[in-house]
Amino acid sequence: KINESRINATIHESCEWGNTPDGGMNRLTANDDDKRVRDWFIAKTKEYGCSHKIDAIGNIFAIRPGQNNSLPPIAIGSHLDTQPTGGRYDGILGVVCGVEVLKVLHENNITSYAPVAVVNWTNEEGARFPPCMLGSGVWAEQFTTEYGHTRVDLAGISLGDELKRIGYVGSEAASFRTNPILAHFEVHIEQGPILDKEEKPAGVVRGVQSMKWYNLKITGREAHTGSTPMDRRSDALLGAAKMIVEANRIATTRDLADRGARATIAVINSSPQSINTIAGEVQINLDMRSPFDEDVAEMERQCRENFEKVCEEHGLKLTFETIWTSPAVNFNEVMKQCVRSSALELGCNMELTSGAGHDSVYTSKHVPTAMIFVRCRDGVSHNPAEYTRPEDCAAGAQVLLGAYLRYDNY
Amino acid sequence: KINESRINATIHESCEWGNTPDGGMNRLTANDDDKRVRDWFIAKTKEYGCSHKIDAIGNIFAIRPGQNNSLPPIAIGSHLDTQPTGGRYDGILGVVCGVEVLKVLHENNITSYAPVAVVNWTNEEGARFPPCMLGSGVWAEQFTTEYGHTRVDLAGISLGDELKRIGYVGSEAASFRTNPILAHFEVHIEQGPILDKEEKPAGVVRGVQSMKWYNLKITGREAHTGSTPMDRRSDALLGAAKMIVEANRIATTRDLADRGARATIAVINSSPQSINTIAGEVQINLDMRSPFDEDVAEMERQCRENFEKVCEEHGLKLTFETIWTSPAVNFNEVMKQCVRSSALELGCNMELTSGAGHDSVYTSKHVPTAMIFVRCRDGVSHNPAEYTRPEDCAAGAQVLLGAYLRYDNY
Numbered sequence: 080k081i082n083e084s085r086i087n088a089t090i091h092e093s094c095e096w097g098n099t100p101d102g103g104m105n106r107l108t109a110n111d112d113d114k115r116v117r118d119w120f121i122a123k124t125k126e127y128g129c130s131h132k133i134d135a136i137g138n139i140f141a142i143r144p145g146q147n148n149s150l151p152p153i154a155i156g157s158h159l160d161t162q163p164t165g166g167r168y169d170g171i172l173g174v175v176c177g178v179e180v181l182k183v184l185h186e187n188n189i190t191s192y193a194p195v196a197v198v199n200w201t202n203e204e205g206a207r208f209p210p211c212m213l214g215s216g217v218w219a220e221q222f223t224t225e226y227g228h229t230r231v232d233l234a235g236i237s238l239g240d241e242l243k244r245i246g247y248v249g250s251e252a253a254s255f256r257t258n259p260i261l262a263h264f265e266v267h268i269e270q271g272p273i274l275d276k277e278e279k280p281a282g283v284v285r286g287v288q289s290m291k292w293y294n295l296k297i298t299g300r301e302a303h304t305g306s307t308p309m310d311r312r313s314d315a316l317l318g319a320a321k322m323i324v325e326a327n328r329i330a331t332t333r334d335l336a337d338r339g340a341r342a343t344i345a346v347i348n349s350s351p352q353s354i355n356t357i358a359g360e361v362q363i364n365l366d367m368r369s370p371f372d373e374d375v376a377e378m379e380r381q382c383r384e385n386f387e388k389v390c391e392e393h394g395l396k397l398t399f400e401t402i403w404t405s406p407a408v409n410f411n412e413v414m415k416q417c418v419r420s421s422a423l424e425l426g427c428n429m430e431l432t433s434g435a436g437h438d439s440v441y442t443s444k445h446v447p448t449a450m451i452f453v454r455c456r457d458g459v460s461h462n463p464a465e466y467t468r469p470e471d472c473a474a475g476a477q478v479l480l481g482a483y484l485r486y487d488n489y
Numbered sequence: 490k491i492n493e494s495r496i497n498a499t500i501h502e503s504c505e506w507g508n509t510p511d512g513g514m515n516r517l518t519a520n521d522d523d524k525r526v527r528d529w530f531i532a533k534t535k536e537y538g539c540s541h542k543i544d545a546i547g548n549i550f551a552i553r554p555g556q557n558n559s560l561p562p563i564a565i566g567s568h569l570d571t572q573p574t575g576g577r578y579d580g581i582l583g584v585v586c587g588v589e590v591l592k593v594l595h596e597n598n599i600t601s602y603a604p605v606a607v608v609n610w611t612n613e614e615g616a617r618f619p620p621c622m623l624g625s626g627v628w629a630e631q632f633t634t635e636y637g638h639t640r641v642d643l644a645g646i647s648l649g650d651e652l653k654r655i656g657y658v659g660s661e662a663a664s665f666r667t668n669p670i671l672a673h674f675e676v677h678i679e680q681g682p683i684l685d686k687e688e689k690p691a692g693v694v695r696g697v698q699s700m701k702w703y704n705l706k707i708t709g710r711e712a713h714t715g716s717t718p719m720d721r722r723s724d725a726l727l728g729a730a731k732m733i734v735e736a737n738r739i740a741t742t743r744d745l746a747d748r749g750a751r752a753t754i755a756v757i758n759s760s761p762q763s764i765n766t767i768a769g770e771v772q773i774n775l776d777m778r779s780p781f782d783e784d785v786a787e788m789e790r791q792c793r794e795n796f797e798k799v800c801e802e803h804g805l806k807l808t809f810e811t812i813w814t815s816p817a818v819n820f821n822e823v824m825k826q827c828v829r830s831s832a833l834e835l836g837c838n839m840e841l842t843s844g845a846g847h848d849s850v851y852t853s854k855h856v857p858t859a860m861i862f863v864r865c866r867d868g869v870s871h872n873p874a875e876y877t878r879p880e881d882c883a884a885g886a887q888v889l890l891g892a893y894l895r896y897d898n899y
């Protein structure tokens with residue numbers, strides 16, 4: 080049985096590095112705090128009999144031997160990196176639940192059938208190095224290691240260089256082929272409002288919705304804000320603003336909205352950033368999602384069409400480039416059944432589709448994968464106010480433990 | 490008579506520092522290039538018998554003695570700083586016209602009645618250190634020297650520190666009281682399309698339109714772009730986008746537009762700049778102008794009212810702060826008459842109102858001031874493509890010379 084106070088103590092212990100005065104977290108991938116929490120994770124899991132593999136993209140596999148060590152391990156994974164305005168649960172809870180399972184096995188002197196691995200995947204958030212789920216994506220060969228290493232942050236620093244700097248480019252190849260796992264479980268806060276509204280501590284995740292990221296560049300013409308008549312302007316920021324409003328309008332039209340469509344622009348860079356020079360170039364990133372691949376495609380079609388109209392109206396030029404695509408995913412039936420039966424023991428009978436991407440999306444490409452969602456207050460995430468009750472953290476870990484043992488048995 | 494090839498050579502000589510590969514200029518106030526062109530300006534004007542006063546905000550007065558040196562000098566001023574995407578004429582032409590007048594006096598052994606001063610005003614553009622016309626504004630006691638020194642750029646570096654670093658905090662107090670001038674002439678490119686359309690090389694400036702700058706902060710709530718339903722968001726960037734579109738709509742409504750209203754947002758900073766975190770805070774600057782103070786007031790009223798509606802709709806908070814106000818200005822009649830008669834000799838009979846602010850706005854608060862506009866191609870300014878024909882530069886200088894000599898005589 081999971082130890083509620085111990086697992087909650089471990090969550091906050093792991094938040095010693097990168098916490099912010101508002102109670103949240105800012106631990107961007109491969110910064111000094113990420114290095115420290117990685118060191119902590121390795122030291123901690125050593126205490127429970129783990130040896131470690133670190134791969135070329137910095138994923139850490141803490142492996143506790145089983146009875147049959149010729150089998151690949153059953154993995155329990157998530158991530159320790161956070162958003163710049165992140166909370167203490169997103170990702171962290173999943174890794175700590177894995178550590179808690181190790182502790183329960185260890186204190187009860189249980190040797191599992193297959194080995195078990197707790198995995199810290201690199202750069203799940205994609206906040207510093209877009210796109211997200213990069214570490215698990217490289218391992219799943221959805222991206223090359225080279226691609227992963229060459230992702231850059233806003234300052235132009237590459238992930239490869241930063242991993243080298245903090246000593247986390249491992250000797251293991253980052254691949255499910257040479258470093259396989261048998262299955263992947265992941266506990267994660269829901270980051271949405273459903274479990275909170277339904278008053279359930281945990282739920283079974285059906286799958287993950289369709290997601291697509293885009294990079295847009297709008298080019299106008301720099302000109303004087305005071306002396307340039309309104310009808311002689313090519314204002315790139317006005318064009319970008321109209322596109323932001325339009326993307327929102329499209330995602331909230333009745334049909335698409337009813338089926339759960341979402342569209343967001345959260346990153347904007349305008350140039351030359353002078354109060355009295357009309358913006359000549361604006362870059363924005365568009366994030367579009369829906370449970371249905373075809374709805375994302377439809378939103379993209381409408382955006383492309385209507386953004387071009389904005390450009391025509393204002394004499395602007397547009398480049399509209401896809402930078403990341405993750406089609407809708409359904410998790411493995413056997414794995415889900417293990418989660419389902421374990422969850423039912425706690426009276427948790429809800430099934431949900433994830434609005435957020437998770438490392439489980441990429442592991443599911445090659446191995447049986449399932450996820451457990453834990454309720455979080457008001458569905459708030461990517462915010463320092465993100466909060467999950469101690470008893471719910473324990474409930475999530477308990478569902479994981481039951482599901483994991485069932486699968487190990489199976 | 491003005492020497493056309495000499496004045497154009499001097500323009501390009503002065504653009505040796507801070508020019509960009511696209512043929513434009515990027516010489517932000519108090520950077521290394523600004524220091525170099527200031528050194529050049531002092532060396533150059535020394536050749537024509539000038540001594541120099543540098544004041545506490547870095548304004549440089551190159552003074553050539555006259556017959557009656559108990560009189561303050563008649564000033565010819567403009568600025569050598571540029572926009573980040575600036576051209577080779579905005580400001581520069583005005584200073585170089587002053588230098589050319591000195592050359593003409595010098596080569597003809599003319600001793601004017603009053604002394605003459607060519608002035609390089611500090612930070613006219615306000616691009617690096619908002620607001621604009623800061624050097625002339627401090628001299629005119631519209632701002633304190635302390636206020637000027639404490640303006641900061643986007644990196645938080647202050648103008649005072651940068652002026653000290655480049656050695657241009659002068660010993661002269663920055664004040665029209667202790668360092669007076671008798672009058673102020675300024676040649677400037679029009680930065681608008683009128684002279685170009687009317688095929689006139691130069692024109693008389695009636696005055697300068699009303700201008701106001703604002704700083705707006707929109708506060709929403711960071712949340713996950715994937716898991717947060719569209720109707721549970723407080724998206725600060727969506728709110729800002731709606732305000733940008735709304736400001737544009739207001740300035741282009743029939744009545745306001747017919748009277749020449751302009752509204753622009755060109756600076757935007759969104760936080761936390763992560764593709765999958767809804768923006769929690771956005772800062773924008775609004776620039777509003779019109780020939781009529783009451784139209785700027787009316788646009789402000791409508792913006793305040795309608796931006797609040799945007800905030801209500803999206804659960805946002807708004808702070809809406811005025812950071813700079815410059816009411817409409819009419820130049821001095823006697824000075825304008827001098828420009829008018831001089832311009833007529835070249836067949837230039839057009840009178841225009843300036844859409845851009847100029848140092849002459851602040852000098853006009855205390856001394857007779859007038860301006861001469863020179864045609865620029867397509868009215869394009871604050872853009873590397875800004876261009877004024879060599880013969881038009883010479884025409885502007887010729888009108889200046891005639892006007893200045895008339896006033897010196899008067």
Ligand SMILES: NC(=O)NCCC(=O)O
Binds near residue numbers: 169203211765
């Ligand atoms: N769990 C989580 O917040 N992941 C970030 C990936 C996404 O944008 O959905």
Ligand SMILES: NC(=O)NCCC(=O)O
Binds near residue numbers: 580615621680845
């Ligand atoms: N001349 C000029 O571009 N000045 C900048 C001040 C303004 O914004 O109007």
